[in-house]
Amino acid sequence: MFTEAPAKRKTYYEELQDKGYSRRDFMKFCTMMAAYMGLQTSGVAQVAEALKTKPRLPVIWLHFQECTCCSESFIRSSHPIVADIILDKISLDYTETLMAAAGHQAEEAMHKTMKEHYGEYVLCVEGSVPTGADGVYCLIGGKSSLDILHEAAAGAKAIICWGSCASNGCVQSAKPNPTRATPIHKIIKNKPIIKVPGCPPIGEVMAGTIVHILTFGTLPALDGIGRPKAFYSKRVHDSCYRRPYYDAGLYVETFDDENAKRGYCLYKVGCKGPSTYNACGVMRWNAGVSFPIQSGHGCFGCSEESFWDNGPIYERMATAGGFGIEANADTVGKVALGVTAAGIAAHAVVTNLRKGKNIDKIIAEGKQSEHELNED
Amino acid sequence: MATVTITKPHRLRRVFVWELPVRVYHWLNALSIMALIATGFYIGDPPALLSGKEASDLFIMGTFRFVHFVAAYIFFFNFLFRIYWGFVGNKYARWKNFIPTNKQFFSDMWTVIKTDILMTSAKDIHTIGHNRLAGFIYFLTFIAFGIQCLTGFGLYSATSDWWFPNLFAWVPSVVGGDFMLRQIHHWTMWFFILFTVVHVYLVFYHDYVEGRGEISSMGGGWKFVEEEIFEADKESEKEKK
Known part of the structure; x- marks a missing residue:
C-alpha cells in the first residue's frame, strides 16, 4: 500500500484533456458558456484562459429537502463538458447523489475539503432546510440538515442556491409548511448568496453561474433578490x-x-x-x-417565490382566500359594489326621513325666492 | 311635503374654496382613474376577439396597455403635484385637512359620522371645505394612490429602460414577486371603484341636504355659505389666532 503524494491540483483544461476532449471541444464549450453568460466576444478568451490556468474550484454540493431535479437538469445541459467539468470527476468533493464514496468515506471527503479549502470552496445547496421540530425532518448521517448547513457554510467562499427549494422554499414550504421548510438566505446571513431559482433551473444557467465564478473569481452581477442578472432580468x-x-x-x-x-x-x-x-x-x-x-402549456412560474400557493394554475387571478372556492378579487369586488349600492339606496331613503326638515327648509327658501321674483 | 314658512331667506356669501390647480387636479385624476380602470379590466381579462386578422395587423392589447401606461404617468405626476399643492395651496387644500394631527380631528370625524352617515343627529354641520370624515377618507385614497403607483410601476419597471420606472424595481421582491404585486394592484383597484360610487353619491347628498352648491363647486371653485355661518367661521378663525 502506498500513499499518493499530494498532487498539484489540475486545471480544468488538464482534466478535460485527460478525459479525451479535444482542444476544439474545449473552445466550443468556452464559446457557448460565454454566449450564455452574455459576455462579448473577447469574453470567450477570458473563459478559456481561466479554465486553462486556474486550478479546479473546490465544490461541496449538499442535498436537503429536494427531488434532485436540479442535478438532473444540470447533467442534461446542452454541452457534455458542463456535466463533466463540474459533476463527473473534477469539482465535486461531496455530493450525496453522484459521488462514489458512501458512509464514513463520504463524510470524510467533505470534511477534508472543508478543512483543506477553508474559505475557498463554493457551497452549492440543493433543497430547503426544515427548521421545524429541531430539523428532524431531514437528517443525513445522523445530523440535521440545519447543522450540516451551518457547518459547511462557515468556510464557504460563497453559496449557490440551486433551484427554488434553496432559493425560496418551493413546494415543501407551501402553506401550511408542516416541516417549516426554509430557504438558505433566511438561515445563512453572513455569506454571499447566489439564488438560481427554477424547478429545476435551466442546466445552462447553472453552468453559466459556476463558470462565471471560475472565470472572473467574483460573483456574477445579481439583481435585488440575489439572482444572476444575466439569466433572470427578463420576464x-x-x-x-x-x-x-x-x-x-x-x-x-x-x-x-x-x-x-x-x-x-x-x-x-x-x-x-x-x-x-x-x-x-x-x-x-x-x-x-x-x-x-x-x-402549448402556460408557464408555471416555477422560478417565482410562492408559485405553489399562487392560485389556480389555469387562471389569471388568484382565488381570494376565505371567500369560497371560485371567488377572486373581481367576485369580491362585485359583491362589495352591490352592497355599497344597497347601502347608498338605504342611506338615500333615510336621508329623506331624517333630514326632511332641513331639506324642506331649503326647498321652501328657494321657492320663496322664486315667488318673490314672480311677483315683480 | 310639509309647508315651511320662511320669513327671511338666507343671504349667501360666495366663498372661493377650490383653486384652479385643485380643480384641474381633481378632473385629471378622475379622468385618468377612469381610463386606468377601464383599460385595467381589459388587461386583466381580455374578452375573446373574433378576428381573422394576423397578429401583425392587430395591436389591441398593446394599445390598451399603452393607454394604461400613459394614464398612469398622468395619474402619478398629477398626484405628486397635489402633494406639493398640499403645502402651498389655500386653507382648504392644505395637508392638515387630510392627516389627523390631534384628537379634535377624530371627535369632529365622529360628529360627521353621526350626522351624515348614521343620521342619529339631525343637526346641520357647517363646513366650508372638506368635512373631517371626507378629509380622512381622502387621506386613505392618497394611500391607495401610493399603493397603485408602487405596485404599478413595480410591475412596469422590468419592461422599461428608463431610469424613472426602474426606481420601483425593488418593489416586487418586497411582496414576493410580480404575481403577488399584480394581485395587490387588482384588489386596490376595487377600492377606487367603491370610492367613486360613494363619493359621487355624497356630493349629490350634500348638495341636496345643504343647498350650498356642492356639485358645482368642483367646476367653478365656489361654494355658497349662509351669511351667519360665514360670520361664525370668521369669528372662530379669529379666536384661533
Whole structure:
C-alpha cells in the first residue's frame, strides 16, 4: 500500500484533456458558456484562459429537502463538458447523489475539503432546510440538515442556491409548511448568496453561474433578490415567441380550441410568463429543444417565490382566500359594489326621513325666492 | 311635503374654496382613474376577439396597455403635484385637512359620522371645505394612490429602460414577486371603484341636504355659505389666532 503524494491540483483544461476532449471541444464549450453568460466576444478568451490556468474550484454540493431535479437538469445541459467539468470527476468533493464514496468515506471527503479549502470552496445547496421540530425532518448521517448547513457554510467562499427549494422554499414550504421548510438566505446571513431559482433551473444557467465564478473569481452581477442578472432580468413573457399574439389581443380561450392550434398566447389559460423572471424563452430546455409555452402549456412560474400557493394554475387571478372556492378579487369586488349600492339606496331613503326638515327648509327658501321674483 | 314658512331667506356669501390647480387636479385624476380602470379590466381579462386578422395587423392589447401606461404617468405626476399643492395651496387644500394631527380631528370625524352617515343627529354641520370624515377618507385614497403607483410601476419597471420606472424595481421582491404585486394592484383597484360610487353619491347628498352648491363647486371653485355661518367661521378663525 502506498500513499499518493499530494498532487498539484489540475486545471480544468488538464482534466478535460485527460478525459479525451479535444482542444476544439474545449473552445466550443468556452464559446457557448460565454454566449450564455452574455459576455462579448473577447469574453470567450477570458473563459478559456481561466479554465486553462486556474486550478479546479473546490465544490461541496449538499442535498436537503429536494427531488434532485436540479442535478438532473444540470447533467442534461446542452454541452457534455458542463456535466463533466463540474459533476463527473473534477469539482465535486461531496455530493450525496453522484459521488462514489458512501458512509464514513463520504463524510470524510467533505470534511477534508472543508478543512483543506477553508474559505475557498463554493457551497452549492440543493433543497430547503426544515427548521421545524429541531430539523428532524431531514437528517443525513445522523445530523440535521440545519447543522450540516451551518457547518459547511462557515468556510464557504460563497453559496449557490440551486433551484427554488434553496432559493425560496418551493413546494415543501407551501402553506401550511408542516416541516417549516426554509430557504438558505433566511438561515445563512453572513455569506454571499447566489439564488438560481427554477424547478429545476435551466442546466445552462447553472453552468453559466459556476463558470462565471471560475472565470472572473467574483460573483456574477445579481439583481435585488440575489439572482444572476444575466439569466433572470427578463420576464418569460418578454422573450416569449408568442408575445406578438399577446399584444395583438389573440388568446387561447380553452386548451385544444382553434386558437390553441394556431399557437395564440396562453395568457387567459393562466400562463404565468408575465410575472416570471427566467431565461426559458431564450435558452429553452434540453439543448434548446423546447420550453413549456412552446409545447402549448402556460408557464408555471416555477422560478417565482410562492408559485405553489399562487392560485389556480389555469387562471389569471388568484382565488381570494376565505371567500369560497371560485371567488377572486373581481367576485369580491362585485359583491362589495352591490352592497355599497344597497347601502347608498338605504342611506338615500333615510336621508329623506331624517333630514326632511332641513331639506324642506331649503326647498321652501328657494321657492320663496322664486315667488318673490314672480311677483315683480 | 310639509309647508315651511320662511320669513327671511338666507343671504349667501360666495366663498372661493377650490383653486384652479385643485380643480384641474381633481378632473385629471378622475379622468385618468377612469381610463386606468377601464383599460385595467381589459388587461386583466381580455374578452375573446373574433378576428381573422394576423397578429401583425392587430395591436389591441398593446394599445390598451399603452393607454394604461400613459394614464398612469398622468395619474402619478398629477398626484405628486397635489402633494406639493398640499403645502402651498389655500386653507382648504392644505395637508392638515387630510392627516389627523390631534384628537379634535377624530371627535369632529365622529360628529360627521353621526350626522351624515348614521343620521342619529339631525343637526346641520357647517363646513366650508372638506368635512373631517371626507378629509380622512381622502387621506386613505392618497394611500391607495401610493399603493397603485408602487405596485404599478413595480410591475412596469422590468419592461422599461428608463431610469424613472426602474426606481420601483425593488418593489416586487418586497411582496414576493410580480404575481403577488399584480394581485395587490387588482384588489386596490376595487377600492377606487367603491370610492367613486360613494363619493359621487355624497356630493349629490350634500348638495341636496345643504343647498350650498356642492356639485358645482368642483367646476367653478365656489361654494355658497349662509351669511351667519360665514360670520361664525370668521369669528372662530379669529379666536384661533
